[in-house]
Every structure is written in C-alpha cells, then in structure tokens.
Amino acid sequence: xxxxxxxxxxxxxxxxxxxxxxxxxxxxxxxxxxxxxxxxxxxxxxxxxxxxxxxxxxxxxxxxxxxxxxxxxxxxxxxxxxxxxxxxxxxxxxxxxxxxxxxxxxxxxxxxxxxxxxxxxxxxxxxxxxxxxxxx
Numbered sequence: 155x156x157x158x159x160x161x162x163x164x165x166x167x168x169x170x171x172x173x174x175x176x177x178x179x180x181x182x183x184x185x186x187x188x189x190x191x192x193x194x195x196x197x198x199x200x201x202x203x204x205x206x207x208x209x210x211x212x213x214x215x216x217x218x219x220x221x222x223x224x225x226x227x228x229x230x231x232x233x234x235x236x237x238x239x240x241x242x243x244x245x246x247x248x249x250x251x252x253x254x255x256x257x258x259x260x261x262x263x264x265x266x267x268x269x270x271x272x273x274x275x276x277x278x279x280x281x282x283x284x285x286x287x288x289x290x
Contacts, residue, residue, distance in 0.1 A: 174212040177204055248275060 181204025188197025255268035 171212070174208040177208040177211055181205055181208070244275075251275070 181201040184204065185194075185197040185201035188194060188200060251268050251271055255265045255272060258265040258268060
C-alpha cells in the first residue's frame with residue numbers, strides 16, 4: 155500500500171480475517187488435543203465453541219467492539235482498553251493459578267501442574283518490567 159509517497163504495510167494480525175482464522179485454528183488444535191487425550195466428544199464441543207466465536211468475529215463488521223478486539227478498527231482508545239483488559243485477565247489468571255496450586259498442595263499433591271506456569275508468569279512479568287522500564 156502506498157500512502158502519500160511512502161509505503162506502508164499492514165501486519166497480518168491487523169487484517170479483517172486474522173482473528174476468525176486464528177480462533178477457528180485454535181478450535182482445531184483443541185479438538186486434536188482432546189481426541190489424542192481420548193475424549194473426542196469434548197474436543198468436538200470445544201471446537202464447536204471456537205467455531206461459533208470465529209463466526210462472531212467474522213461477522214464483526216457492524217460491531218465496533220468486536221472490530222476493536224480483532225484489531226481492525228483499533229485506535230488509541232481501543233489500545234488503552236486492550237492493555238487494561240489484558241492486565242485484568244492476567245490478574246484473574248494469576249489468582250486462579252495460585253488458588254489451584256494451593257488446592258493441589260492441600261490435597262497432598264506437589265502442585266507441579268501449576269508450578270511451571272507460576273514460574274513462567276513471574277519470569278515473564280519481571281522481564282517485561284525490566285524491558286519496559288529500560289525503554290522509558
């Protein structure tokens with residue numbers, strides 16, 4: 155694309171179809187994972203849920219909020235909303251993982267299923283803080 159004498163490129167994740175395709179692709183991955191785990195029926199339910207979400211994202215042309223989520227119409231306002239939403243989701247996930255880890259420990263397990271997630275989350279948080287602090 156050319157804009158006022160200079161070339162601009164649009165990243166794939168800013169296009170209209172990236173989110174529906176990504177969502178449908180994740181549904182297929184979950185279907186395969188569930189089938190490999192021996193529960194193809196659950197995999198089909200999960201894949202169908204992802205397919206419904208993919209269709210909703212594909213039909214988002216008339217919905218400003220869904221276009222913003224998909225990055226198609228993302229402006230500064232949506233960028234701020236996205237940062238806040240990701241931070242809130244991260245907090246919820248962190249609390250859920252800590253709670254699940256504590257539950258596993260209380261049941262006599264070693265909590266190993268959650269230990270590495272907590273470790274990666276902590277390392278990722280500290281690395282992001284250091285990186286972003288160094289850039290400002």
